[in-house]
Structure formats: C-alpha cells, structure tokens
Amino acid sequence: MLRLTSEEEEMAGGARGKAAEKAMDLLIRYANALGAERFVETNNVAGVPGSAHQWLKDQYKNDGGDYRAVFCKFDLDANEVFDIPVMTGNACHLQGGMDPELWREQGYSPEAFANAESDEKNTAALNIRNLKTCTPYLAGNEPKFGEHCAWMESSAVVYCNSVLGARTNTEGRESTSAAMITHRIPDWGFHRDEFRLGDHLVEVDVRVNDIFEWGMLGYYIGEIVQEEIPVIDGAISNAGLIELKHFGAAAASSGGVEMYHLVGVTPEAPVREKAFGGKTIKSRIRYGADERRKTYENLNIRGKSTDVDYVMLGCPHAAIDQLETAARLLDGKKLNDGTALWIFTSRYVKTQAQAKGYVDVIKKAGGLVMTDTCSAIAQSIPKGTKVAALDSAKQTHYLPAFMGIEAWFGTTEDCINAALSGKWQGELS
Structure with a gap:
C-alpha cells in the first residue's frame, strides 16, 4: 500500500x-x-x-x-x-x-x-x-x-x-x-x-586497461547478466572516468546493466564480500583470451568493406582528455577525401576544448566537434555513409541497426587512422 x-x-x-x-x-x-x-x-x-x-x-x-x-x-x-x-x-x-x-x-x-x-x-x-x-x-x-x-x-x-x-x-x-x-x-x-547488491561474479583473466578493452569487457558482461548486477574482479586497471563511462555504456547496451561493482574501485565494493552483502553468488563468469576475441569478433560482425567514409567518436560524450587525444593524433594532418570525422561532446567540454585549442586542431584537419547529440540519437550521419568506424561499443551496437550501415569497432587510434587513410586497418592484438 x-x-x-x-x-x-x-x-x-x-x-x-x-x-x-x-x-x-x-x-x-x-x-x-x-x-x-x-x-x-x-x-x-x-x-x-x-x-x-x-x-x-x-x-x-x-x-x-x-x-x-x-x-x-x-x-x-x-x-x-x-x-x-x-x-x-x-x-x-x-x-x-x-x-x-x-x-x-x-x-x-x-x-x-x-x-x-x-x-x-x-x-x-x-x-x-x-x-x-x-x-x-x-x-x-x-x-x-x-x-x-x-x-x-x-x-x-x-x-x-x-x-x-x-x-x-x-x-x-x-x-x-x-x-x-x-x-x-x-x-x-x-x-x-538490498537492490544494490551483486548477483554475478566476473573474474577477469586478461588485462583490461584502456577504453577499448573496458568497452569490450562491458559488452561481454552485459550480454550475459542482462539487467542483473555484476561484480568484477581480477586483471583490471586504469579504471578512470573515461574507461568507466565506456564500460558502463557498453554493458547497458548489450544488456540492461544499471549498476555494477568493481572490487576495490567503486565505492560500494571495497572488497568482494561487501559487494555481495551476504547474497549467494548466482554464477561465476570468466573473461579470458577466448571471451575477449569472441567479443571483438561480435562487435565487428557488421563490418565488411574496409573503405571507411565516416568516423564517429564521443559516445558517451567525449571528456576533455579524449578531445586532447584526438587533436594530438590529428595535429598537422588532413582527413582522407571522402571520409568525415564527427566527434561528439557536451557544450561544457567543448568550451574547455576550444580554450585549449583542440577544436581548432581537429577542424583544421577536416573534422567537426559537435555537441548536444550523437549519430544514434539524432539518426544523423554524413550523406552517403556506407561504412563507419567507431571506438564505442555502445554506438557500434546501435548505429548499424538505426542507419543501415556497416561498422567497425576499434581503438581511438584505429578510428583516427581510418579517418586519415579512408581504410579500416584495425585488428585485435
């Protein structure tokens, strides 16, 4: 009542x-x-x-x-x-x-x-x-x-x-x-x-330390646990703001994850036992080399042609460090004719990036820094786009279905290289 x-x-x-x-x-x-x-x-x-x-x-x-x-x-x-x-x-x-x-x-x-x-x-x-x-x-x-x-x-x-x-x-x-x-x-x-306690234990056996790896781990976990709460432990490191926003976005896309615990990292999981709070662990999930490769292959299943005509970065919206990385990789270079680069961020972060000169560097190379939306939300891509390159597992999950295009998933550097060359050359190391 x-x-x-x-x-x-x-x-x-x-x-x-x-x-x-x-x-x-x-x-x-x-x-x-x-x-x-x-x-x-x-x-x-x-x-x-x-x-x-x-x-x-x-x-x-x-x-x-x-x-x-x-x-x-x-x-x-x-x-x-x-x-x-x-x-x-x-x-x-x-x-x-x-x-x-x-x-x-x-x-x-x-x-x-x-x-x-x-x-x-x-x-x-x-x-x-x-x-x-x-x-x-x-x-x-x-x-x-x-x-x-x-x-x-x-x-x-x-x-x-x-x-x-x-x-x-x-x-x-x-x-x-x-x-x-x-x-x-x-x-x-x-x-x-009581609703915030963990359900599944995920033991990570391969190194996860950048947004590429964190995105794949999130995508793998989301598919398995769906809307339940995973507790992640093992070979995880460099769990910074950027990495965790990509991890969570991926897990919420392939599944419906609304909360997770990282042992020793997130505030409600200082130790494994605290994350579960006495609940029985429903399942133990392993993320090793085989699972990593399978996840990469699943994310790239919609990629066929290596001719890339659109690169989209900034899902979730890019942090200032990500715009700095893009500007550094593009500095003094020009995009391939026929390949567009759109990077999405918030108004707040774009103002910071403009003050630091990152937006000008990206624009000089031929890219655009956009705010307020993204290609999936707006259902907007450059006219004639057939193949996109993305560093976001979330956007890779949604954009091909929304827009009927092919898509490649890789590192930020893989994507910038595709914008410069017009070719997808990313691979799993």
Missing part, C-alpha cells in the same frame, strides 16, 4: 497547483505499478522535459501544439493543458537532437532548428539547465554519494549508480518531468540498499 506524506497529499489534492496535482497523479500510478510503498525526495532530476519534434506537437494542435501542450499532455499524461511552474532544485535537460551551430551539417532544416531553439528557450525559462549531454556528470551535475536522483539515459544511470554511488533507476521522460515538479520518485529498485 502506497503511503503519502502530508506534503504529497497536498500536491495530489491540488493544493499546490494543477501541475503538481497532475504530476503526483502520474507518479502515484507509477509507484503502484512498481509496488512501491512510498516516495523518496529528489532534488537532482535529468530528463528531456517538453522537448519534441514538430510532428509530436502537431498531435496536440487542438491544445496549442506547443511546448506547454507536450509537457502537460505527453510528459505528464494529463487530460488538460495548464501552466508549468518554474522548477526548484537541480533540474537539467539531457541530450537533444541537433548541434545548435552545426545543424546544417547534420542535415536538419531551418524549420527543425527553429523548433529546437524554441524548445530550449522554454526549458531555460523554467529554470531547467540545458546541459544537452548524455554525460551530465562531466557538465556540472555530479550527485553526491547516496543522493537520490531521477535520471534518464542508460549510460548516465549506470555511471551514477556505480561510480558515484548515487541512486537512480533508469527513468523515462514522464517520470522525470513529474519529478522536476514534485521532487518525488518511487522508493523502488536502486533507491533501496
């Missing part, structure tokens, strides 16, 4: 305005479906409130066909349109659909850009930060250990739970939009201690 506090009852009863009433109605239905007994308070919400392509707004043309109508009737599942209040707390907008400056290069029309620009102004007017990234923790929103959050975006969720030790389920735009207004989310799943 769901129990409400007096404040929650006031919101549900309409005493705190129509928006809070409708948001609580949605969240109560959500909590009952989950079997949650109460709500937790959250002041850290990351979603995509109110933003929509014009075709979705057209579905609500009788209600104004605008941002307000989408927020009320689509996000909050309300039967009427009302004013949306200015948000309090830490509310942010995750990735959007297009780069605010390079939208033409991405193939968008002026009308589509005008619609996106209008949505962004409406979002800002509600005191929602337009971070426009899948890595909010790299753009000024890094929750504290134990903090209850309500986040969308699979790669951000798994990083939030595992690396930062904050607490969130993988939410949708409906629950996050409602949580921005009410500061409530059901007390279920990863908000609860």
Whole structure:
C-alpha cells in the first residue's frame, strides 16, 4: 500500500497547483505499478522535459501544439493543458537532437532548428539547465554519494549508480518531468540498499586497461547478466572516468546493466564480500583470451568493406582528455577525401576544448566537434555513409541497426587512422 506524506497529499489534492496535482497523479500510478510503498525526495532530476519534434506537437494542435501542450499532455499524461511552474532544485535537460551551430551539417532544416531553439528557450525559462549531454556528470551535475536522483539515459544511470554511488533507476521522460515538479520518485529498485547488491561474479583473466578493452569487457558482461548486477574482479586497471563511462555504456547496451561493482574501485565494493552483502553468488563468469576475441569478433560482425567514409567518436560524450587525444593524433594532418570525422561532446567540454585549442586542431584537419547529440540519437550521419568506424561499443551496437550501415569497432587510434587513410586497418592484438 502506497503511503503519502502530508506534503504529497497536498500536491495530489491540488493544493499546490494543477501541475503538481497532475504530476503526483502520474507518479502515484507509477509507484503502484512498481509496488512501491512510498516516495523518496529528489532534488537532482535529468530528463528531456517538453522537448519534441514538430510532428509530436502537431498531435496536440487542438491544445496549442506547443511546448506547454507536450509537457502537460505527453510528459505528464494529463487530460488538460495548464501552466508549468518554474522548477526548484537541480533540474537539467539531457541530450537533444541537433548541434545548435552545426545543424546544417547534420542535415536538419531551418524549420527543425527553429523548433529546437524554441524548445530550449522554454526549458531555460523554467529554470531547467540545458546541459544537452548524455554525460551530465562531466557538465556540472555530479550527485553526491547516496543522493537520490531521477535520471534518464542508460549510460548516465549506470555511471551514477556505480561510480558515484548515487541512486537512480533508469527513468523515462514522464517520470522525470513529474519529478522536476514534485521532487518525488518511487522508493523502488536502486533507491533501496538490498537492490544494490551483486548477483554475478566476473573474474577477469586478461588485462583490461584502456577504453577499448573496458568497452569490450562491458559488452561481454552485459550480454550475459542482462539487467542483473555484476561484480568484477581480477586483471583490471586504469579504471578512470573515461574507461568507466565506456564500460558502463557498453554493458547497458548489450544488456540492461544499471549498476555494477568493481572490487576495490567503486565505492560500494571495497572488497568482494561487501559487494555481495551476504547474497549467494548466482554464477561465476570468466573473461579470458577466448571471451575477449569472441567479443571483438561480435562487435565487428557488421563490418565488411574496409573503405571507411565516416568516423564517429564521443559516445558517451567525449571528456576533455579524449578531445586532447584526438587533436594530438590529428595535429598537422588532413582527413582522407571522402571520409568525415564527427566527434561528439557536451557544450561544457567543448568550451574547455576550444580554450585549449583542440577544436581548432581537429577542424583544421577536416573534422567537426559537435555537441548536444550523437549519430544514434539524432539518426544523423554524413550523406552517403556506407561504412563507419567507431571506438564505442555502445554506438557500434546501435548505429548499424538505426542507419543501415556497416561498422567497425576499434581503438581511438584505429578510428583516427581510418579517418586519415579512408581504410579500416584495425585488428585485435
């Protein structure tokens, strides 16, 4: 039985305005479906409130066909349109659909850009930060250990739970939009201690020490454990921010991993026993040379032609160190004619990269540094693309299916070399 506090009852009863009433109605239905007994308070919400392509707004043309109508009737599942209040707390907008400056290069029309620009102004007017990234923790929103959050975006969720030790389920735009207004989310799943304990032990027998290796390990684990929690131990090293964002993104793509433990690395797994908390280990999984090679082959199964006409980096959005690496590999060189290079990052990180000169070096070589989106989210690739090269297991998983192209997976250096030569020469060492 769901129990409400007096404040929650006031919101549900309409005493705190129509928006809070409708948001609580949605969240109560959500909590009952989950079997949650109460709500937790959250002041850290990351979603995509109110933003929509014009075709979705057209579905609500009788209600104004605008941002307000989408927020009320689509996000909050309300039967009427009302004013949306200015948000309090830490509310942010995750990735959007297009780069605010390079939208033409991405193939968008002026009308589509005008619609996106209008949505962004409406979002800002509600005191929602337009971070426009899948890595909010790299753009000024890094929750504290134990903090209850309500986040969308699979790669951000798994990083939030595992690396930062904050607490969130993988939410949708409906629950996050409602949580921005009410500061409530059901007390279920990863908000609860008992749900955060490990299920499977993964023993790593081969060295995993860079984003290429971490991405493959994540992809292998995700396929096996699906939505359960792996505890990883063994020959792992250099588990830095970049490596862990690629690992988590891969595990959340091949499976549905929302949390993992790395023994001696992540905050809730100082030792193996702590990660399991007394639970029985469901299975022991080995990752050795054979598993590594099979994973590499699986990721490259969609690659046939070695003629590469598109290289995409920055999934999840590139950190400043990754842009420095790309600039170093491209410095003084030129891309192959007929091969495009798009690197995706957040606005926040791009500003840093511009100040350090990395963006200019990449642009001089013929590449573009884009923000706010990625090729899979935007379903945007250079015109005529048939074969892509990627250093992200997540993007390799999604992009060929979304866009009907071939794809190669390899190291960042493999991908930059393909951009310079127009040929895929990556191989597993």
